[in-house]
Structure formats: structure tokens, C-alpha cells
Amino acid sequence: MASQNGVSARQITLSHITKTFPGVIANDDVTLTLNVGEVHAILGENGAGKTSLMNVLYGIYHPDQGQILLDGKPVRIDSPKDAIRLGVGLVPQHPMLVRAHTVEENIALSQVTHGGASFWNPTSNIRRRIVELSGRYGLKVDPKAPVWQLSAGEQQRVEILKVLLQGARFLILDEPTSVLTPQEVQELFAVLRRMRQDHGMVIITHKLDEVLDISDQITVLRKGKVTGNTKNENLKKTDLARMMIGEELKETRVAGHPHLRGEMIHLSDAWAMGERGTPALKGVSLSVQGGEILGVAGVAGNGQLELIEVLTGLRPLTRGHIFVKGKDMKGQNAEAFFQSGIAHVPEDRNHYGIVPNMTVEENLILRAMNQNPYSKAGIMDFAAIREHARQNIQKYDIRTPTADTRARLLSGGNVQKLILARELESNPDVLVAAHPTYGLDIGATTQVHQLLLEKRAQGMGIVLVSEDLDELMNLSDRIVVIFAGTFTGTLTRAEFQREKLGLMMAGEA
Ligand SMILES: Nc1ncnc2c1ncn2[C@@H]1O[C@H](COP(=O)(O)OP(=O)(O)OP(=O)(O)O)[C@@H](O)[C@H]1O
Ligand SMILES: [Mg+2]
Structure with a gap:
């Protein structure tokens, strides 16, 4: 397919790119080729230089050395505008849409600001293109839906559409799955597979299963340098781990009975409102002991964010009670919760x-x-x-x-x-942690898991909210499942079972 800008390139190459910052070499003589028809995964430790390299490709950073070639011919990409003109698009990790507007309004806006489709295009024309592209790649986007009604996965697909309408042949997806549920990841991958016929894509992810699942080519970066490049053929997770950190994968598991230190948090019949002005927590009760890890499982958007905010004093209860070490905390602010011994790793880290x-x-x-x-x-x-x-x-x-x-x-x-x-x-007496290993490389993830177990052994209570069932089952003493603002059950370690948890997360058990 020739794009609207006439860009029909088959290949883009980053050639011998070096990019330094004061005190760091983010990219050290990196060469990488992206072909139409391929999903190219970039793998590497935190700080290895993956995002920096993509910033060079998208014209946000200017390399100290090296050049970019489009079908073998040197091109200049001095700004994102240049990148877009040459057919390079960036899908932001966190959707940046105007929530009150509809999908087509958001897309029309992006076309105006990026000088893509013409400014005088009536929205009906945009609508036609949305429907056409959405159908071709299975994006399942309704042009008339207001953005606030869309899930994270749907918003991301709107961002992909935006980039496609700008005429992108090459798409950059930097950790696109970190905001998605496992189901949404599969939907995204289905879209990428369909787009592959006439696009080249770079995907950055720390999840090795995802790399094996979606990529055709894999490049590994380490401390700014390329340390490996391979086709995704007959590879296993352990191969990737070795390429990345030079060691095998280790799995950390909780062992032994918890040494409970008494009740630290007591939540009873808690109700709280969500962002949309409807109840997000509907009468939930739980108890957290010092020395245990309480996992919270659920599909994103079922009240876990509000639960975390209630437990850390960021969101008021509309009904019910919360006690910290026996003290009634109703109406107290986050600082008071912290002073009472509750620490917080938030979901939205930035x-x-x-x-x-x-x-x-x-x-x-x-x-x-x-x-x-x-x-x-x-x-x-x-x-x-x-x-x-x-x-x-x-x-x-x-x-x-x-x-x-x-x-x-x-x-x-x-x-x-x-x-x-x-x-x-x-x-703290209790750490309330939302996705503590989001965005961490496999080595750092293992390190954090070990640290959490160490703290548990020392008597810290930990509330672990995660969508990674392996992480939850490996670390938790108990798992409570949240669905539509209520708890559908609590399992102790002997009862942990993937299928059972899955059903409970869907509200079916
Ligand atoms: N604008 C900047 N100024 C200074 N240093 C920077 C800048 N951008 C990146 N760096 C540094 O460059 C190095 C590579 O960072 P980069 O964001 O590319 O890593 P990454 O591989 O994407 O890691 P992660 O997996 O944690 O996202 C880091 O040491 C980072 O601190
Ligand atoms: Mg990064």
C-alpha cells in the first residue's frame, strides 16, 4: 500500500548511531534495520538505551554520530515532523487523547497538528478512513465513541490509527503492553500481525513471552551496544535471558509460613467512588497482617486502583471504615496514612x-x-x-x-x-504496591521479588496488586480477587490455581 504521503519505503536503517548524554553513552555505535513485513523486538536491561534509540529514529534526539537510511539512502530526521513525513510513527506508551472528545475528533485534531490529512477535510472523510483502516487491521474502533468510555487497549488502538492516518510505514511501540491486560495484549498482537503485511514495527517489551510471541527479528542492547541480533526461530525464554543478561532465568518463590505480626490494616464494608462518579468499591472488607503478602488479582479497571487509593489515604471512603494498627483513619489524608506506617508504590509512577x-x-x-x-x-x-x-x-x-x-x-x-x-x-508496616515490577527488566524483577520476600520475613505487610498471575502466585500468601468493585473470593496458597483465579477474575466463580 502506498501511503497518503507517497512513502513506499521497504526498509529503514539506523546506521552506527552513537548518542551520549553527560556521564552516559546511551547508544554506542548501534546499527539496526527495520523491514516492512517484520516486527522487530528490542530487548535489553533498564537503561540499555532502547528508548533513546527510538528517540533518535523519531527525531527527538540528534545522534552525535551515525545516520539514518531509508531504502539505503541517507535521510535527515531532525524532528518528529521529519519522521512523520518519512513514514515513521510513534505510538505513545500512555495514550494522549482528549478524554471529552470522540475518537474521530481526536484523530482530526492530530491530523491538523501534524499537517497530515488536510485541515479542510470534513470529519466525515476522516470517519470513512477510520472505518476503512479499522476494518483492514481489525482495530475495532468506533469513530463516534467518546474517549473516556474506552479501555486502555482501545485508546491505544486509537493512537495506532492516528499514526496510520499520518501515513506511517514504520511504527515504534515502546513498552505498549505495560498498560494492557493479558487479553488486551492478545488483541494488540492480532492487530500488529495484520499490519505486518505493509508495515515495519519496532516493539520494546521486558516480557520474554511477548517477544517470542510477536517478533520476527530480535535485537539485544546492553549498555548502549548491540550484543545480539537474531531471527525468532526455535528460541526459548532461557535463550533470550542469556542474550540479555548473560545468565539463566531465576524464579523467586515465597516459602514457609508467614510469621504474622498482628493486624496492620483493617478495612470493613468499604465503599468509594471512581473517576466516573459511580461507585468503584462496593462494600469490600479485608485485613492485612504484618509479615504476609496479600495479592490482589483482577482485570484492570475493576476497582483495584480505588482500593489502593483507599488503603493509602488518597481516596475517601463514602461508607465503611478503615483502621491502621487499630486507629480509625476515616477522613485522614495520605500524609497521615504514611505517618501511620503505610507506604505506596503508585501505578502512575511519573x-x-x-x-x-x-x-x-x-x-x-x-x-x-x-x-x-x-x-x-x-x-x-x-x-x-x-x-x-x-x-x-x-x-x-x-x-x-x-x-x-x-x-x-x-x-x-x-x-x-x-x-x-x-x-x-x-x-513501613505495610507497603501497598501497584505493579511494582512494571517496566523492570528480568534481572531487576527478580531482585525486587527477593526484596519483597525479605521484607515479608522481617515482618512487613505487603499488598501486591498485579495482573501477572505468575507473580501473584509466586509471591502471595493469600490472593483476593476483585471484580466489578467487589471481592469474589480469597484463596490461600494451597488453593492457588490459574483456572480458578481466571474464572474469579471474570466474575464467574
Ligand atoms: N535526555 C536525557 N538526558 C540525560 N540522560 C538521558 C536522557 N535520555 C536518556 N538518558 C540516559 O540514557 C540511558 C539510556 O536510557 P533509555 O531510556 O534509552 O533506556 P531504556 O533501555 O529505554 O531503559 P528502560 O527499560 O528502563 O526503559 C540511561 O542512562 C538514561 O538515564
Ligand atoms: Mg525505555
């Missing part, structure tokens, strides 16, 4: 987890800034703060050029490690 413009060091100390030894009689002890940062950067393996680097410059996975470090080091 909005709630860090202050992006503060340094790594400052972000690490946020929770303890006013405490001894970091502050004495109102005077900050900068040497103590620096030492605290040094120790935690090391302990949690946060890859950052310096402690003074602004947190927003860290790679996605390293932001996640920073948040975990800060929250765990506050030594």
Missing part, C-alpha cells in the same frame, strides 16, 4: 511517584527530609542526604550518571527502582 524536576538524591529523601539524621533542628545535613543517596543507588542498582541527575532523565525502569527504594527504605 505523576505520583517522583518529582520529575528534582534530583535522584532529593527524590530518594522525599519521605524522610524532615527527619533525623537528614534534618536536625531544622537544618539539613547534606552530607547525610548524599550518603543516603549513595547507599540506595547502590543497593537498588539505580542506573544514573550522578545523584544530582534530575529524575525525569532516568530510564523508565530506573524511575521504578527509585520509587521502590524510597518507599521500602521508609520501613
Whole structure:
């Protein structure tokens, strides 16, 4: 298919790309070719340079060395506008749509701002193209639906449509599955398979199953360099792990009975409103003991976000009670919950987890800034703060050029490690963690799993919200299943069974 811009290229090559930042070589002489007809997976540890490389391809970063070739001819991509003109499109990780507008309004807007389809096109024309492309690639997008009604997966497919309507031949998908449920991942992959006939795609994901499932080519990056490139033929997960970190995969499992330390959180008949102004929690009750890991399983959007916010004081109860170590916390704010011993790893790490413009060091100390030894009689002890940062950067393996680097410059996975470090080091009675291993590479994931088990052994209570059933079954002492704002049951470790959990998550058991 020739795109509307007449771009009919078959191949784009990043040739000998080097990109440095103060203190880091993000990409070191990287060469990678993307062909129409292929899904190309890029694999690598947190901070390996995957996102930086895609930023070069999309014209956000300018390489220090190297060039980009389109069908063998050098081209300049100095801005996203150039990239789009040459047929390169970026599907953002977090959909950036206007929630109050419909799908077609959002798409029309993007065409205007990117100078793609003409400004004077009536929406009816856009609608026709949406229906046509949506049908061809199985995107299942209704042009008239308001965006706020769409699931994360549907919003992502709208973003894909946007990029297609801009005439993209090559699509970049940087961790597109991290916001999706397993079901939605399968839907996305079905779309990518259909698009493959006339597009080339790059996908970045830390989930090895997904790499094996969807990719044709695999390139591995390590510390900015390409350390492997292979066709996806007869490969196993262990092969990928070895290519990536040079070791085998390890699985961490909880063992032994929990040493319970008494009830830390008691939630009874809790009701809370959701974003759409309807009840998101409908009379749920639970108890969290010190020394246990309580898993929360459920398909995203069934009330787990609201549950987490209630447990951390971010969302008020409209009915019911919450006690922390016996103390009634109704009406208290998040700071009071934290002071009572509840720490929080939020789902939306960039909005709630860090202050992006503060340094790594400052972000690490946020929770303890006013405490001894970091502050004495109102005077900050900068040497103590620096030492605290040094120790935690090391302990949690946060890859950052310096402690003074602004947190927003860290790679996605390293932001996640920073948040975990800060929250765990506050030594809470309970850690409420939403997807604590989102965006972490396999090595870091194992490390975090081990850390959570260590903390459990030391008596910390942990509420673990995850969509990864393996993670939940490996780590939890009990799993409670949430569906449509109610709990459909609690299983103890002896009762854990994938099928059973699946049925409960669908509200059918
Ligand atoms: N604008 C920037 N300024 C300074 N350093 C940067 C900038 N962008 C990226 N880096 C650094 O470049 C390195 C590579 O980061 P990149 O985001 O490409 O990693 P990644 O492979 O995508 O990791 P992750 O899996 O965690 O997302 C990191 O050390 C990061 O801190
Ligand atoms: Mg990245």
C-alpha cells in the first residue's frame, strides 16, 4: 500500500548511531534495520538505551554520530515532523487523547497538528478512513465513541490509527503492553500481525513471552551496544535471558509460613467512588497482617486502583471504615496514612511517584527530609542526604550518571527502582504496591521479588496488586480477587490455581 504521503519505503536503517548524554553513552555505535513485513523486538536491561534509540529514529534526539537510511539512502530526521513525513510513527506508551472528545475528533485534531490529512477535510472523510483502516487491521474502533468510555487497549488502538492516518510505514511501540491486560495484549498482537503485511514495527517489551510471541527479528542492547541480533526461530525464554543478561532465568518463590505480626490494616464494608462518579468499591472488607503478602488479582479497571487509593489515604471512603494498627483513619489524608506506617508504590509512577524536576538524591529523601539524621533542628545535613543517596543507588542498582541527575532523565525502569527504594527504605508496616515490577527488566524483577520476600520475613505487610498471575502466585500468601468493585473470593496458597483465579477474575466463580 502506498501511503497518503507517497512513502513506499521497504526498509529503514539506523546506521552506527552513537548518542551520549553527560556521564552516559546511551547508544554506542548501534546499527539496526527495520523491514516492512517484520516486527522487530528490542530487548535489553533498564537503561540499555532502547528508548533513546527510538528517540533518535523519531527525531527527538540528534545522534552525535551515525545516520539514518531509508531504502539505503541517507535521510535527515531532525524532528518528529521529519519522521512523520518519512513514514515513521510513534505510538505513545500512555495514550494522549482528549478524554471529552470522540475518537474521530481526536484523530482530526492530530491530523491538523501534524499537517497530515488536510485541515479542510470534513470529519466525515476522516470517519470513512477510520472505518476503512479499522476494518483492514481489525482495530475495532468506533469513530463516534467518546474517549473516556474506552479501555486502555482501545485508546491505544486509537493512537495506532492516528499514526496510520499520518501515513506511517514504520511504527515504534515502546513498552505498549505495560498498560494492557493479558487479553488486551492478545488483541494488540492480532492487530500488529495484520499490519505486518505493509508495515515495519519496532516493539520494546521486558516480557520474554511477548517477544517470542510477536517478533520476527530480535535485537539485544546492553549498555548502549548491540550484543545480539537474531531471527525468532526455535528460541526459548532461557535463550533470550542469556542474550540479555548473560545468565539463566531465576524464579523467586515465597516459602514457609508467614510469621504474622498482628493486624496492620483493617478495612470493613468499604465503599468509594471512581473517576466516573459511580461507585468503584462496593462494600469490600479485608485485613492485612504484618509479615504476609496479600495479592490482589483482577482485570484492570475493576476497582483495584480505588482500593489502593483507599488503603493509602488518597481516596475517601463514602461508607465503611478503615483502621491502621487499630486507629480509625476515616477522613485522614495520605500524609497521615504514611505517618501511620503505610507506604505506596503508585501505578502512575511519573505523576505520583517522583518529582520529575528534582534530583535522584532529593527524590530518594522525599519521605524522610524532615527527619533525623537528614534534618536536625531544622537544618539539613547534606552530607547525610548524599550518603543516603549513595547507599540506595547502590543497593537498588539505580542506573544514573550522578545523584544530582534530575529524575525525569532516568530510564523508565530506573524511575521504578527509585520509587521502590524510597518507599521500602521508609520501613513501613505495610507497603501497598501497584505493579511494582512494571517496566523492570528480568534481572531487576527478580531482585525486587527477593526484596519483597525479605521484607515479608522481617515482618512487613505487603499488598501486591498485579495482573501477572505468575507473580501473584509466586509471591502471595493469600490472593483476593476483585471484580466489578467487589471481592469474589480469597484463596490461600494451597488453593492457588490459574483456572480458578481466571474464572474469579471474570466474575464467574
Ligand atoms: N535526555 C536525557 N538526558 C540525560 N540522560 C538521558 C536522557 N535520555 C536518556 N538518558 C540516559 O540514557 C540511558 C539510556 O536510557 P533509555 O531510556 O534509552 O533506556 P531504556 O533501555 O529505554 O531503559 P528502560 O527499560 O528502563 O526503559 C540511561 O542512562 C538514561 O538515564
Ligand atoms: Mg525505555
